[in-house]
Amino acid sequence: MAKFLSIFTMRNLLVLSLALNLSLIMRVFLDGEKQGFFFSVEQRGPSMGEDKEAHATQRTLQSVSSSSGQEGMEKVINLDHGDPTMYEKYWMMMGERTTVVIPGWHSMSYFSDVKNLCWFLEPEFAKQVFRLHRVVGNAVTEGRHIVVGTGSSQLILAALFALSPKDGSEPMSVVSTAPYYSSYPVMSNHLKSGLYVWAGDTRSFNKEGPYIELVTSPNNPDGFVRHSMVNRTGGILVHDLAYYWPQYTPISSPADHDLTLFTVSKATGHAGTRIGWALVKDAEVAKKMVKFIELNTIGVSRDSQLRAAKILEVMTNTTEIGCSDSGESFFEIIYHLMAERWRLLQAAVNNGSMFSLPDFAPGFCHFLQQETQPQPAFAWLKCEDDAVEDCESFLKGHKILTRGGRSFGVSPKYVRISMLDRDINFSLFLKRLSIIQS
Ligand SMILES: Cc1ncc(COP(=O)(O)O)c(C=O)c1O
Ligand SMILES: *[C@@H]1O[C@H](CO)[C@@H](O)[C@H](O)[C@H]1NC(C)=O
Ligand SMILES: *[C@@H]1O[C@H](CO)[C@@H](O)[C@H](O)[C@H]1NC(C)=O
Numbered sequence: 001m002a003k004f005l006s007i008f009t010m011r012n013l014l015v016l017s018l019a020l021n022l023s024l025i026m027r028v029f030l031d032g033e034k035q036g037f038f039f040s041v042e043q044r045g046p047s048m049g050e051d052k053e054a055h056a057t058q059r060t061l062q063s064v065s066s067s068s069g070q071e072g073m074e075k076v077i078n079l080d081h082g083d084p085t086m087y088e089k090y091w092m093m094m095g096e097r098t099t100v101v102i103p104g105w106h107s108m109s110y111f112s113d114v115k116n117l118c119w120f121l122e123p124e125f126a127k128q129v130f131r132l133h134r135v136v137g138n139a140v141t142e143g144r145h146i147v148v149g150t151g152s153s154q155l156i157l158a159a160l161f162a163l164s165p166k167d168g169s170e171p172m173s174v175v176s177t178a179p180y181y182s183s184y185p186v187m188s189n190h191l192k193s194g195l196y197v198w199a200g201d202t203r204s205f206n207k208e209g210p211y212i213e214l215v216t217s218p219n220n221p222d223g224f225v226r227h228s229m230v231n232r233t234g235g236i237l238v239h240d241l242a243y244y245w246p247q248y249t250p251i252s253s254p255a256d257h258d259l260t261l262f263t264v265s266k267a268t269g270h271a272g273t274r275i276g277w278a279l280v281k282d283a284e285v286a287k288k289m290v291k292f293i294e295l296n297t298i299g300v301s302r303d304s305q306l307r308a309a310k311i312l313e314v315m316t317n318t319t320e321i322g323c324s325d326s327g328e329s330f331f332e333i334i335y336h337l338m339a340e341r342w343r344l345l346q347a348a349v350n351n352g353s354m355f356s357l358p359d360f361a362p363g364f365c366h367f368l369q370q371e372t373q374p375q376p377a378f379a380w381l382k383c384e385d386d387a388v389e390d391c392e393s394f395l396k397g398h399k400i401l402t403r404g405g406r407s408f409g410v411s412p413k414y415v416r417i418s419m420l421d422r423d424i425n426f427s428l429f430l431k432r433l434s435i436i437q438s
């Protein structure tokens with residue numbers, strides 16, 4: 001057995017991982033077959049990379065699997081946050097390639113690059129960001145300043161600070177089209193800033209004067225491609241493109257805006273590294289964003305930037321080097337995993353009349369060179385049953401935690417559900433949807 005396993009290569013494992021698809025995992029669950037597909041595949045992990053984490057995961061999977069077989073209904077499934085743990089499987093398979101070792105005497109200074117407008121930006125991180133956008137083709141980087149942030153969350157605040165006039169007679173209005181990302185209203189208002197204030201849904205916004213419109217595309221929570229809506233003089237746009245990556249949506253053309261935000265949380269799944277970046281055209285705006293980060297955190301963790309740089313490097317490398325034949329291409333593998341999750345979710349939802357999902361139109365993805373379907377990081381589920389007014393409470397009654405429509409400025413008939421949890425919890429979720437509908 002050991003000999004057999006040792007002849008497996010990384011390539012075999014990755015191909016295998018695609019085969020290890022959710023239909024099979026589902027079957028294991030539904031049949032209650034405890035010695036199923038899960039462990040037999042997971043056990044191959046360590047033999048590939050001699051990876052301690054893989055061993056740990058194997059143990060976790062075994063314990064969860066054996067305790068969730070029949071009694072699965074008792075378990076609370078928390079799909080409220082968009083915690084991208086689904087991505088662990090891919091990075092585990094990349095083994096040591098993304099390991100970063102930082103000696104104790106490294107990166108001690110506050111300063112990364114004093115010659116750069118963004119003096120706390122690690123040159124290696126900037127290099128990998130440019131390289132990744134060039135390979136994926138999702139953003140124009142020529143003539144842009146990169147501002148790195150502690151997640152794109154910090155950059156949203158930095159942008160609001162930079163774009164609001166300092167001597168305005170009243171706070172600048174911040175708007176977005178509902179359903180909008182639930183953090184925008186809270187972020188805009190939590191410090192009761194005199195500079196800016198949340199002004200709600202673009203569709204009901206009719207105040208004269210300057211405003212900032214946050215354009216999220218594809219959108220969180222519903223996954224649709226978005227353009228600016230208000231379209232009046234004095235409007236300043238911030239494009240939050242956290243999900244503009246080929247695993248979620250067709251890459252139609254390189255984004256070419258004044259201020260665009262990205263984050264590793266949604267691109268690679270490294271939410272805990274807390275690194276985001278802004279591509280900013282106007283140097284004055286970029287300087288003000290840098291000023292905000294200076295006042296807020298005096299820069300951004302250099303250690304995190306170095307780790308993020310390494311992860312982006314490997315991501316780009318697997319994509320660049322004849323991706324389809326190596327079987328390691330990050331975007332292709334995650335694209336297929338997402339496609340499979342969406343196929344299974346749609347099958348479960350369409351198997352009854354309680355719920356519905358948005359209808360998406362396919363588009364041509366210039367990165368994957370084929371027509372692809374949007375397959376968002378969140379499912380925007382509607383409770384169709386007339387008896388259910390509050391979908392979040394209804395699902396909570398079935399021990400599924402989601403985020404209700406009201407948080408996004410719309411009806412409580414909707415909920416947002418993370419599609420990025422680990423396989424085991426996603427399968428449990430599908431199983432529970434089927435039971436609710438039966
Ligand atoms: C649209 C959007 N923007 C920004 C963020 C913040 O991401 P982070 O601070 O992890 O980079 C999120 C996270 O869910 C998001 O969905
Ligand atoms: C997953 O397995 C099912 C059959 O069990 C198959 O129809 C489907 O094509 C597979 N999907 C992928 C992405 O390999
Ligand atoms: C599944 O979800 C539960 C509840 O959120 C969590 O405690 C558990 O760690 C998850 N299991 C895995 C393997 O992610």
Ligand SMILES: *[C@@H]1O[C@H](CO)[C@@H](O)[C@H](O)[C@H]1NC(C)=O
Pocket residue numbers: 227231232
């Ligand atoms: C408003 O937006 C639409 C659609 O993007 C565009 O066609 C139109 O020219 C815009 N109008 C103004 C005044 O900018």
Ligand SMILES: *[C@@H]1O[C@H](CO)[C@@H](O)[C@H](O)[C@H]1NC(C)=O
Pocket residue numbers: 097313314317
């Ligand atoms: C990525 O590719 C470059 C150029 O092909 C190579 O020099 C570098 O070592 C690779 N990095 C990793 C981490 O594999």
Ligand SMILES: *[C@@H]1O[C@H](CO)[C@@H](O)[C@H](O)[C@H]1NC(C)=O
Pocket residue numbers: 347348351434437438
């Ligand atoms: C569809 O519903 C039937 C009957 O309730 C059930 O046996 C089956 O597993 C369901 N299929 C899916 C994909 O949910």
